C-alpha cells in the first residue's frame with residue numbers, strides 16, 4: 001500500500017542524505033520524495049510517498065522521528081490528503097497535429113508551455129490518477145520526455161503540521 | 164580565545180577528565196590546547212578504534228558520556244568500527260575528529276575523508292562545525308543527545324581552520340548539557356504514560372507466572388544513576404523471577420533466589436523455559452534481538468509489557484500488548500509507586516527446581532578429565548569464588564564471550580561489559596582500559612580469545628604508559644574457536660582459515676611490554692594462577708590453555 005508522509009525537517013546541509021540513507025539502509029521503498037522550504041526558511045517540508053504495510057509505515061515514521069533534524073512527521077490519510085504533482089511532458093508533434101494536442105490539453109486542464117516545429121511540451125498539475133490518464137491520452141502521439149516533481153501534499157482543512 | 168581552546172574548556176565544563184585519542188595534523192590545534200588543561204588527561208591509545216572502545220568502557224561504567232579523539236582521514240576512519248559498536252549497544256560517546264581545512268573540503272585533498280557521511284548510519288547525530296561561534300552550543304547539544312533518550316554516539320567533525328578561529332566565549336557562561344538545550348527535533352520522553360503504567364500494574368496483578376527480562380537498557384543510566392536497584396526492588400516486591408539478555412548480564416545478582424539466567428541461543432535452559440512458560444513478560448530495556456528471540460516461539464505467547472526509551476524498538480521485533488515509552492529509572496519509579504506486593508510460590512518453586520536439576524546447559528563436558536588443558540567451566544567456578552564482588556569483567560567476542568556470559572557469576576555491584584550488538588573482536592582490552600580509568604579501585608579484567616587478543620594487544624602499551632592496571636585473561640585454543648565451531652556444525656567440519664599458527668608466545672610478548680604473565684595448563688593450578696593475577700599491582704596477562712575442540716555451550 002502507498003502512504004504519504006509529510007515531514008518537517010531542519011533546513012540543514014546533510015538532512016536529505018540522512019533521510020535517504022535511512023530509507024535505503026532499512027529497506028524502505030520510496031515512491032517519490034519532494035523537498036522545499038516552508039513559510040519558515042529554517043524549516044523544509046519533505047513529502048514522501050512510500051510503499052509498505054502498516055508495520056513498515058510505523059517503522060518508517062518511528063525511525064525518521066529518531067533523526068535529530070526531523071522536527072515533525074505526519075502520515076496523511078488518503079481521504080484527508082490534498083496532493084498534487086507537476087508533470088512536464090514533451091510530445092513529438094508535427095504542425096498539422098498541434099491543434100489536437102491543444103484540445104487534449106484544454107479538456108485535461110493542462111497548459112501548453114512550449115511549442116517547436118517538431119514538438120509540444122505540456123504541463124499538468126494534478127493527482128496521480130489524472131496524470132496517468134493524461135499520459136495515456138498523449139501516448140499515441142509519441143512521448144519524447146517526461147519530468148515529474150514528485151508528490152507534494154497538505155492536509156485538507158484548517159489543521160497544519162507546524163506548531 | 165581560539166575555538167580549540169573553547170573546545171577544551173567546554174569539555175572540562177562537561178566534567179570530562181579523561182580523553183582517549185590519537186593525534187594528527189588536522190587535530191593539532193586542539194591537542195596544543197589540551198596539553199595546557201590541568202583537568203583533562205589525554206590517554207594515548209595505539210589505534211583509534213581503541214580510543215572509541217576505551218571511551219565506551221568508561222561510559223558504560225560511569226553512565227556518562229566519554230570522549231575519544233582522532234585526526235582527519237585515516238584517523239577518523241579507524242574510529243568508525245568503535246562508533247558503530249557503541250551505536251549498536253547504545254553507549255554515549257562523543258567522538259571528535261579533525262577535518263581538512265574548510266575551503267578544501269570536497270576536493271579530495273590529502274587525508275580528507277567524509278567522516279560525517281561514512282559514519283552516518285552509526286551515529287545518533289553528527290555535526291560538521293562550519294561556524295566557529297556555534298561550537299559551545301554544539302558541544303552542549305552533543306553531550307545532551309549522547310546521554311539522553313536512547314544513548315548513543317555523537318560525532319563532531321572540526322576543520323582545522325575552524326580550530327584556529329578566535330571566538331567570543333566565556334567558559335563561565337557555558338550552558339552545559341545538564342540544562343536541556345532547546346532542540347526542535349529532539350524531545351525524548353522521560354516519564355511513562357500514566358495510563359500505561361496503570362495497565363502495567365493491572366497486568367502484574369492478574370498474572371500468575373510473571374517474568375522480568377532485563378536488557379542493556381538497564382545500564383543506560385541517566386546521569387550515572389543506574390536502574391538495576393529499582394528493578395531488584397520491583398522483582399522482590401512482586402516476587403517476579405528475572406532473566407536477562409546478554410546485554411543485561413550483571414543487572415541482577417546471580418546468587419539471588421529470583422535469578423534465572425540468560426536467554427537466547429547461547430543462554431540457560433532455565434531462562435528459556437521461563438520465557439516459554441510465563442504468562443506475562445516484562446521487557447525492561449531489552450530489544451530482544453534475533454539471537455535472543457528463538458525461545459519465544461510457542462503458539463500462545465505471553466502478554467508482553469515492553470518498557471523502552473526508544474519507541475522504534477517497541478513492536479519492531481515483538482508485539483507488545485502494553486508499550487511504555489520512557490526512561491527506565493523513571494518508569495520503574497512510577498511502577499514502584501503502586502506495585503502490589505505479591506507471592507508466586509508455585510511459579511518460583513517450579514523454576515528453582517529446573518535450575519537445580521538441569522543447571523543450565525551444564526551437561527558434563529567430555530574432556531573434563533584432561534589434565535593438560537583447562538576446562539573453561541571449572542576455570543570460571545574458581546574465578547567466581549575468588550573475584551571481589553564489584554569486579555568489572557569485559558568479554559571479547561567468540562567462545563570466550565559465551566563461556567564468560569554463561570559461567571561468570573558476579574556478585575552485587577559487579578559489572579559485565581561486552582560488545583553485544585556488533586560483536587566486535589578487539590573490544591575487551593581497550594574497554595577494560597576505559598573502565599579501569601574511571602574506577603581505579605575496582606578489579607577490571609578483560610577476557611579474550613587468542614584471536615581477538617591479537618587484534619588489540621598493542622593497547623598493553625597504553626596500560627603500561629598510563630599506569631592503568633588491567634588484567635588480561637587469554638582463553639587460548641590456537642583457533643578462531645567460534646568460527647571453527649560453526650564450520651564443524653554447519654560445514655561438515657571443513658576447518659579453514661581458523662588456525663592461529665604463527666602466534667607469538669604471549670607471555671614473552673607481555674614481558675616485552677614489561678608486563679608479567681603466566682601460562683595456565685594444569686587444572687590443579689587454577690587457584691594459584693588466579694590468586695597471583697588478582698594480587699598483581701600491575702597489568703598482568705594470564706594465558707589459559709583450552710582444548711581446541713571445546714564447545715561454546717558447556
Ligand SMILES: Cc1ncc(C[n+]2csc(CCOP(=O)(O)OP(=O)(O)O)c2C)c(N)n1
Nearest residue numbers: 561562563586588612613614615643644645
Ligand atoms: C572484528 C571481527 N572480525 C571477525 C569476527 C568474526 N568472529 C566472530 S568470533 C570469531 C573467532 C574469535 O576467535 P578468538 O578471539 O580466538 O576467540 P574464541 O572463539 O576462540 O574464544 C570471529 C573471527 C568478529 N566478530 N569481529
